[in-house]
Amino acid sequence: MKFANFLKTRGLYMILSLLFAIALFSYVADSNLGNQQNKEQQRMEQGDTLRSLSPQKKVKVTMPLQLRVDTLKYFVTGAPDSVTIELRGPSALVTAAANTKNFEVLANLQNLSLGDHVVSLKTRGLNKEITASVLPAKIEINLAQRDTQNYNVHVQYNEDNVADGYEASQPTTSVQNVQVTGAQDEVNKVDRVVAQLDLDPNTKKDVHQHVRIQALDKQGNLVNVMITPQTTEVNLVVKSGDGQKTVPVDLTATGKDAKKFELTANVNEVTVYGDQATLDQLKHIAVAIDVTGVKKTKTKSVNIDKVDGVSHFSPSSVKVTIKPRDGAAPAETEKQKSDAKQDPADGASAVSSSATSSSSTK
Numbered sequence: 216m217k218f219a220n221f222l223k224t225r226g227l228y229m230i231l232s233l234l235f236a237i238a239l240f241s242y243v244a245d246s247n248l249g250n251q252q253n254k255e256q257q258r259m260e261q262g263d264t265l266r267s268l269s270p271q272k273k274v275k276v277t278m279p280l281q282l283r284v285d286t287l288k289y290f291v292t293g294a295p296d297s298v299t300i301e302l303r304g305p306s307a308l309v310t311a312a313a314n315t316k317n318f319e320v321l322a323n324l325q326n327l328s329l330g331d332h333v334v335s336l337k338t339r340g341l342n343k344e345i346t347a348s349v350l351p352a353k354i355e356i357n358l359a360q361r362d363t364q365n366y367n368v369h370v371q372y373n374e375d376n377v378a379d380g381y382e383a384s385q386p387t388t389s390v391q392n393v394q395v396t397g398a399q400d401e402v403n404k405v406d407r408v409v410a411q412l413d414l415d416p417n418t419k420k421d422v423h424q425h426v427r428i429q430a431l432d433k434q435g436n437l438v439n440v441m442i443t444p445q446t447t448e449v450n451l452v453v454k455s456g457d458g459q460k461t462v463p464v465d466l467t468a469t470g471k472d473a474k475k476f477e478l479t480a481n482v483n484e485v486t487v488y489g490d491q492a493t494l495d496q497l498k499h500i501a502v503a504i505d506v507t508g509v510k511k512t513k514t515k516s517v518n519i520d521k522v523d524g525v526s527h528f529s530p531s532s533v534k535v536t537i538k539p540r541d542g543a544a545p546a547e548t549e550k551q552k553s554d555a556k557q558d559p560a561d562g563a564s565a566v567s568s569s570a571t572s573s574s575s576t577k
Contacts, residue, residue, distance in 0.1 A: 270305070270306040271303070271304065271305065271306060272302075272303070272304070272305070272306035272309040272310065273301065273302065273303045273309070274301070274302050274309055274310075274313045275299055275300065275301050275302075275350075276299070276300050276302065276312075276313045276316065277297050277298070277299055277300075278297060278298060278299075278300050278316060278318075278319075278320045279296065279297050279320070280294060280295055280296065280297060280298050280320055280321075280322060280336070280354075281319050281320060281321050281322070282294060282321075282322050282324055283321055283322065283323045283324055283325055284324040284325065284358070285325075286361070287361070288360075288361055289324075289329075289358055289359065289360065289361055290358075290359050290360070290361040290362075290396070290397055290398045290399075291324065291356055291357070291358060291359075292356065292357045292359070292397075292398060292439065293354065293355050293356040293357050294322060294354055294356045295354065298320055298336060298349055298350065298351065299349075299350040300320060300338065300347055300348070300349055300350070301347065301348040301350060302341075302345055302346070302347055303345070303346045303347075303348075304342070304344050304345035304346055305344055305345075308342050308344055308345055309345060312341060312342065312345060317340060318338055318339060318340035318341045319338065319339045319340055320336055320337070320338055320349060321336065321337050321338070321339055322334045322335075322336055322354065322356070323337070324356070324358060327358050328358070329358055329359060329360065330357065330358060331355065331356070331357050332355070332356055332357075332358060333353050333354070333355055334353060334354055334355075334356055335352060335353050336349040336351070336352060336353065336354065337349070357398070359398035359399060359400065359401075360398065360399040361396070361397075361398070361399070362396070362397065362398070362399040362402040362403075363394055363395065363396045363402070364394070364395050364402055364405070365392055365393070365394055365395070366392070366393055366395055366405065366407070366408040366430070367391060367392055367408065368388055368390055368391055368392065368393055368408050368409070368410055368428060368447060369407060369408065369409050369410070370386040370387075370388055370409070370410050370412055370426075370449055370451075371409045371410070371411050371412065372386070372411070372412035372413075372414050372451065373414055376414040376415060376416050376417070376418050377414070377418050377453060378417045378418060378419045378453075378491075379458060379491070380455060380456055380457065380458025380459075380491030380494065381418070381419050381453055381454065381455050381456060381458075381491055382453070382454055382455075382456040383451055383452070383453050384451070384452040384453075384454070386412065386449055386450065386451045387449070387450045388410055388426075388447045388448065388449050388450075389447050389448040389449075390410075390428065390444055390446075390447035390448075393408055393428055393442050393443060393444060394442070394443045395408065395430055395440050395441070395442055396440060396441045396442075396443070397438075397439065397440035397441055398439075398440075401438055401439050401440050402438075402440055404432045404438050405430045405431070405432065405438050405440060406431060406432050406433045407430075407431055408428060408429070408430050408431070408442065409428070409429055409431060410426040410427075410428050410429075410447050410449050411426060411427075411429065412424055412426060412449050412451060413426075414451075418453055419453060419455075419495075420453055421450070421451065421452050421453055422449075422450070422451040422453065423448070423449070423450050423451075424448075424449050425446060425447075425448055426446060426447055426448075426449045427445060427446050428442050428444070428445055428446060428447055429442075430442060455490055455491035455492035455493075455495075456490075456491055457488070457489065457490065457491065457526070458488075458489070458490075458491035458494055459486055459487065459488045459494070460486070460487050460494040460495075460497065461484050461485070461486050461487070462484060462485065462487055462497055462498065462499050462500055463483060463484050463499045463500070464480055464482060464483060464484060464485055464499070464500050464502055464533060465499045465500065465501045465502065466478040466479075466480055466502050466504060466535060467501055467502065467503045467504065468503075468504050468506045468537075469503050469504065469505050469506070470505045470506045470507035470508075471506075471507050472506070473506055475539060475540050476506045476509065476537055476538065476539055476540065477537075477538045477539075477540055478504055478535055478536070478537060478538075479535070479536045479538075480502070480533045480534065480535050480536070481533060481534040481535075482530065482533055485500055485519065485528050485529065485530060485533070486528065486529045487500070487522075487525055487528055488525065488526050488527050488528070488529070489522075489524050489525035489526045489527075490524040490525075492524070493522070493523070493524030493525060494524075494525075497522070497525075500519060500528070502517055502519065502533060502535065504517065504535050504537060506537055509537050509539065510539070511539065512536065512537065512538040512539065513536075513537050514534055514535065514536045514537070515534070515535050515537065516532055516533075516534050516535075517532055517533055517534075517535050518531060518532045519531060519532060519533070
């Protein structure tokens with residue numbers, strides 16, 4: 216009875232008011248949520264519209280490849296130093312990214328076992344509105360145990376390219392020792408580390424070259440390792456030694472009426488031995504014959520004079536026949552014949568010359 220009276224009084228109105236308030240609150244909340252969703256949708260649509268209306272751009276840039284790996288423990292082969300990235304998106308954003316290159320291209324090698332692997336490349340640090348394609352998208356690498364060894368540098372060159380009669384001293388290099396780093400199996404193949412000097416054929420002068428250092432195996436093949444430092448300066452001193460050279464003999468008549476005599480020798484050439492630099496400048500050997508007092512054909516033995524830088528000649532002397540030209544000498548009297556019989560063997564001297572070779576009289 217009391218409850219019925221309550222419903223007929225103020226309590227009924229209180230309950231109805233509460234229900235109405237709850238209903239009104241739910242309606243308003245749903246309306247606000249719908250408005251917010253509509254606004255968000257509108258913003259997204261506006262953003263899509265703006266992006267579709269803004270200029271788009273596509274460019275390719277070259278970026279260094281970053282390897283995420285413990286470089287103190289592992290050595291990686293097969294990975295390129297750089298890769299190509301194709302960027303697509305709003306022109307302003309793409310241009311900024313291409314110019315500043317403030318993003319990275321990564322290959323995550325962590326947690327990989329030793330051996331061969333195919334690894335996907337990813338970018339990091341690009342604006343979300345930029346789409347990036349890595350070329351290539353995947354790379355094949357080998358992950359190996361890292362090893363480092365020290366080696367002495369040996370200079371190599373073709374000794375046959377040093378000119379005959381010249382000698383090369385022991386070459387010197389600005390780098391005597393290098394570090395060889397790489398996969399342990401590759402480092403174990405290294406037999407020697409060399410600096411290969413490139414000599415031109417018939418080299419007669421000192422050589423100075425900037426040379427790349429190489430690691431070779433026992434068969435002389437290149438080994439795929441990293442060398443530090445990679446280059447060295449090499450000096451090779453080349454100087455003349457003892458050599459030999461064959462040159463022609465040049466006969467010259469001296470004395471009164473020298474032009475009226477004809478000279479011939481038993482040899483046309485001699486072999487000269489001595490300092491190679493001197494021999495290079497020597498074109499012939501000049502032999503001077505004094506014809507004063509010669510009245511008829513005669514033969515003289517002439518020693519070849521020594522020359523600075525020349526140790527000896529072979530033969531050391533030549534036999535020269537002196538013959539008067541027709542009408543060069545008058546008929547001999549009995550007294551002249553007698554004097555000729557009493558005249559001892561004439562001497563003659565020879566001098567060296569750098570003039571052109573000939574067998575003519577002066």
